[in-house]
Amino acid sequence: MSITLNNISKRFGNFAALKNINLEIPEGELVALLGPSGCGKTTLLRIIAGLEQADRGQVLLNGSDVTDQPVKNRQIGFVFQHYALFRHMTVFDNIAFGLRVKPRKERPSETKIQEKVHALLNLVQLDWLADRFPDQLSGGQRQRIALARALAVEPSVLLLDEPFGALDASVRKDLRLWLRHLHHELNVTSIFVTHDQEEAMEVASQIVVLNHGKIEQKGSPSEIYDSPNNDFVSRFIGHTNVFQLEQGDSAWLAGTGISIDDPKGIIAHVRPHNIQVEKPQDPANAPVYLKDWQHLGAIIRLELHKDGTNGKATTIFAEMPNEQFRELALQKGDRVSLHIKHAHWFN
């Protein structure tokens, strides 16, 4: 089911939580709502679900206006961060719950329910846990059961609010991949809320970046990363070095290959992987030296310091493959020269 939001606004007292949100989500997308704490992600999700009413605007599902429809008429499944499974029910009964409480006319037979619950348990790869109680599961298993429970009633839209937020890093990473594969299999239009840009990049086909109740940008992970619309998106998605042309950065930047003669703004954002580090021909005149480095798996992050005019050093981060770093054979304190391959310009 496609989702259309037209001019959605929401205030809590004097505080504007959402300001004129317009968004089109085609059927079958897996969309991340990404933004800092308090930017309005959960409020927007709740408005789509019908758990919260917007002050203005419409919610359309497959083109029909559901703004005034209650939750139960919207065919929406939910998974929340602390999704409370029924503690007194087994995993099997938890998943079957939504089917068993359907009106008699729509309720499947007990045999069909058995089949369906086992199919869902297989889908989330936890069939062996059918007879356990929620307290006997790990956090990651609980979230997968919560997802199976949400899917049991065959929702047309799936809404996930920080579904892996409470889990530790390695479980989170596994579940991200798992969610992407699951979505690929089911193709249900899904929106998940996250404040973690890495999670959004890894899982979503489209990312909607929210800030202060407004959409800053919508696009594929690579569009958002490679062509950020503005300063906020650029800083929020991944690491970036920020250089101010008007505050003393223009002189030394001119030697890095960045186009200073024809700047497209006064602030240049440069991703660490867009800085090439080289051994300088004239070390005495190179303004940058290697302070330290960190191993990020296959990549090395170099922490570089640039001498400041008033004695204050600025830190610049560059990244390069391990192998290349070894070949350069740099030591801490070595002077280096920089070549900037690409910058995003802002005003």
Ligand SMILES: Nc1ncnc2c1ncn2[C@@H]1O[C@H](COP(=O)(O)OP(=O)(O)OP(=O)(O)O)[C@@H](O)[C@H]1O
């Ligand atoms: N019921 C409410 N009454 C008053 N203010 C609210 C209410 N619900 C949310 N807000 C405020 O609206 C803003 C948006 O909240 P929301 O929960 O949508 O943010 P979020 O982006 O999901 O944040 P987080 O990542 O921290 O969960 C916040 O400033 C919050 O304090």
